[in-house]
Amino acid sequence: MELKILPGLEGPADLKQLSIGQLRDLAAEIRYAICEQIMKTGGHLAPNLGVVELTVALHYVFDFSWDRLLFDVGHQCYPHKLLTGRFHMLPKLRQTNGMAGFPDPRESDYDLFSVGHAGTAISTAVGMARGDTLRGEAFDPQKNADGRRVVALVGDASIVNGVAMEGMNNAGTLDRQFLVVFNDNGMSIAKPQGALAAYFDRIRINPAYRKVKRAAKDVVSHLPGGSLIGEMYHRLGEMAKDAIAEDAWFEKFGLLTVGPIDGHDLPTLVDMLLEVKEFDRPMVLHVHTVKGKGYEFAEGDATTFHSPKPFKVQGCKVELKSGGRSFTAAFADALIDVMSRDEKVVTCTAAMPDGTGLSKVMPAFPDRSWDTGICESHAMDMMAGLAKTGFKPYFAVYSTFLQRAFDQTFQEVALHALPVRLCLDRAGLVGGDGAIHHGFCDISILRVFPKSVLLAAMDEPSLRGGLEFMRTYEAGLSAIRYPRDNVSDIFTADGEACPPFELGKSRALVEHEKPDLAILGYGVMAISAMQALEQLGEYKINVYDARFARPVDLELLRSLIERRIPVVTIEDHGIEGGFGSCVIDTANQHGLDTRGITRLAIPCRWIYQGARGDQLEESGLDPASIARTVREVLDASSERVPLITVERKTPEPIRS
Numbered sequence: 001m002e003l004k005i006l007p008g009l010e011g012p013a014d015l016k017q018l019s020i021g022q023l024r025d026l027a028a029e030i031r032y033a034i035c036e037q038i039m040k041t042g043g044h045l046a047p048n049l050g051v052v053e054l055t056v057a058l059h060y061v062f063d064f065s066w067d068r069l070l071f072d073v074g075h076q077c078y079p080h081k082l083l084t085g086r087f088h089m090l091p092k093l094r095q096t097n098g099m100a101g102f103p104d105p106r107e108s109d110y111d112l113f114s115v116g117h118a119g120t121a122i123s124t125a126v127g128m129a130r131g132d133t134l135r136g137e138a139f140d141p142q143k144n145a146d147g148r149r150v151v152a153l154v155g156d157a158s159i160v161n162g163v164a165m166e167g168m169n170n171a172g173t174l175d176r177q178f179l180v181v182f183n184d185n186g187m188s189i190a191k192p193q194g195a196l197a198a199y200f201d202r203i204r205i206n207p208a209y210r211k212v213k214r215a216a217k218d219v220v221s222h223l224p225g226g227s228l229i230g231e232m233y234h235r236l237g238e239m240a241k242d243a244i245a246e247d248a249w250f251e252k253f254g255l256l257t258v259g260p261i262d263g264h265d266l267p268t269l270v271d272m273l274l275e276v277k278e279f280d281r282p283m284v285l286h287v288h289t290v291k292g293k294g295y296e297f298a299e300g301d302a303t304t305f306h307s308p309k310p311f312k313v314q315g316c317k318v319e320l321k322s323g324g325r326s327f328t329a330a331f332a333d334a335l336i337d338v339m340s341r342d343e344k345v346v347t348c349t350a351a352m353p354d355g356t357g358l359s360k361v362m363p364a365f366p367d368r369s370w371d372t373g374i375c376e377s378h379a380m381d382m383m384a385g386l387a388k389t390g391f392k393p394y395f396a397v398y399s400t401f402l403q404r405a406f407d408q409t410f411q412e413v414a415l416h417a418l419p420v421r422l423c424l425d426r427a428g429l430v431g432g433d434g435a436i437h438h439g440f441c442d443i444s445i446l447r448v449f450p451k452s453v454l455l456a457a458m459d460e461p462s463l464r465g466g467l468e469f470m471r472t473y474e475a476g477l478s479a480i481r482y483p484r485d486n487v488s489d490i491f492t493a494d495g496e497a498c499p500p501f502e503l504g505k506s507r508a509l510v511e512h513e514k515p516d517l518a519i520l521g522y523g524v525m526a527i528s529a530m531q532a533l534e535q536l537g538e539y540k541i542n543v544y545d546a547r548f549a550r551p552v553d554l555e556l557l558r559s560l561i562e563r564r565i566p567v568v569t570i571e572d573h574g575i576e577g578g579f580g581s582c583v584i585d586t587a588n589q590h591g592l593d594t595r596g597i598t599r600l601a602i603p604c605r606w607i608y609q610g611a612r613g614d615q616l617e618e619s620g621l622d623p624a625s626i627a628r629t630v631r632e633v634l635d636a637s638s639e640r641v642p643l644i645t646v647e648r649k650t651p652e653p654i655r656s
């Protein structure tokens with residue numbers, strides 16, 4: 001397809017010069033450009049294809065250089081980026097120094113928040129609406145017709161997230177224009193879960209709804225400039241009331257609801273948005289879209305094409321780039337094994353059955369596994385409840401989304417020493433999703449809880465060993481982390497057995513009696529340390545798979561420090577409060593000299609999108625950088641004064 005409009009489009013102002021026919025052509029070009037790009041680099045496909053017309057219409061009607069547009073999750077922002085002067089960045093989608101896959105204010109003033117977690121758009125929009133009102137800049141049809149309007153775009157799976165509901169509850173109290181565009185495509189990544197999802201399904205197939213949809217179209221085409229909302233309510237009579245009564249859920253929040261309208265019908269969208277734009281109270285425009293619209297593979301399988309890896313189309317078949325055995329796949333098989341051996345084990349995911357591997361586990365144990373929808377806080381509490389009734393819950397969650405359930409982890413789980421098991425996928429640097437999705441702080445946030453036990457898996461056997469250890473650990477919370485990566489086979493290729501996990505004990509991978517230095521690798525970083533060793537042949541270096549960040553292997557640590565052996569800790573986690581900090585704190589608590597400990601970790605600054613390998617390099621965590629640091633430590637320690645063991649004395653009582 002030849003792109004005729006998109007490449008020359010400098011911004012939304014140009015869009016406003018186009019006819020409706022040209023807008024349709026533009027929508028087709030956007031779809032084509034997105035498909036072509038995602039085939040090469042991967043990225044969010046189906047969510048973006050579903051909102052092409054909706055985004056075109058929003059930019060056509062509003063002026064988001066002044067008005068506010070907030071995306072929920074933000075994975076559906078590609079058309080918005082293309083319409084706001086970033087077509088030239090598309091070839092570097094999700095790459096280092098390229099275009100982020102989520103809204104990013106560093107790229108454009110049109111992106112208000114850097115987001116990637118669900119549920120936030122309505123609340124941040126309420127805040128901006130209140131701020132604009134306080135500044136006297138808010139739109140008001142009588143007093144400030146040129147004022148700023150606020151629009152939040154939210155999907156049907158995200159709107160049931162607790163934060164979104166809290167936002168709506170508050171939005172309903174606003175005394176000003178406030179528009180929630182409800183993008184209802186009947187899908188999350190997988191099928192959306194919960195009673196509200198069933199309700200949305202019901203109204204989508206309600207005949208009254210369909211009649212209203214047709215009638216709304218009719219009203220729009222016959223009454224340009226008329227009050228469409230008024231018509232929806234007054235002219236359509238009983239039929240409208242029926243449908244609106246069924247669709248009245250939002251109204252309970254104080255949000256007037258219009259629609260549902262067809263989210264791919266540009267004239268209807270434009271007319272309806274022109275109408276709701278002038279409305280001066282909080283409201284919802286219910287828009288029905290098709291996820292993956294316009295690309296048959298994505299329409300047919302919106303889950304696989306939610307965010308595919310690069311792929312090729314061969315005739316009528318799609319070939320997704322295959323990528324070896326992932327930790328996620330290894331986890332699914334390991335959990336199936338644990339669940340088949342212990343009928344007390346139960347599991348859940350918060351809307352990520354495919355991402356966490358539970359889609360393989362759930363059919364095998366339908367009574368002991370749940371998808372709760374996008375609600376990590378609820379899922380954590382549900383796990384607490386299950387633990388309280390004597391079950392052994394394993395919550396499979398991305399490290400980054402665990403952050404959404406911090407307080408529940410504290411109060412409902414840790415405070416009661418409930419043995420909830422957290423299986424933290426995507427722990428560490430995640431690649432193309434960038435800063436909004438790195439699992440950089442799970443150790444920091446979990447280590448504060450008494451009795452919490454923190455583990456990491458370095459390969460598939462150790463993931464199995466860790467899950468089995470957790471099955472029997474009943475004294476409190478436990479968490480195992482593993483990355484968005486493939487499992488290494490360097491310790492499995494020759495059939496080497498993985499010794500069972502023992503609380504607070506590391507595993508020696510390479511051990512010399514009198515080493516020059518010791519590396520404590522946490523999780524997959526133990527494998528990277530092994531790879532670094534290949535460049536350090538002239539030294540005797542011990543490498544340990546640390547296994548536990550909490551409790552740290554004190555016996556090993558003491559032995560290394562007392563023998564004055566420099567220690568380098570390596571982790572794919574933020575340096576503040578991570579594994580290395582646990583090691584230093586443990587040493588300090590036991591009066592051991594910490595000066596010989598060097599920490600290698602993700603630095604305390606944001607690492608943006610790019611390949612995971614590049615991000616590890618940027619953080620100094622690739623094998624070459626590890627080898628370099630080890631050399632530097634060895635050079636420095638040969639010049640350093642001998643390490644001393646500090647005797648910790650009880651302080652003298654203060655005498656007055």
Ligand SMILES: Cc1ncc(C[n+]2csc(CCOP(=O)(O)OP(=O)(O)O)c2C)c(N)n1
Pocket residue numbers: 047050073075076116117118119154155156157158159183185187188189291350351352374375376401404
């Ligand atoms: C807190 C949180 N949990 C999980 C996710 C992972 N996730 C990304 S998109 C998505 C589905 C969103 O569905 P919906 O809002 O309906 O938008 P759609 O993709 O259907 O357009 C999920 C679960 C997330 N982004 N944030």
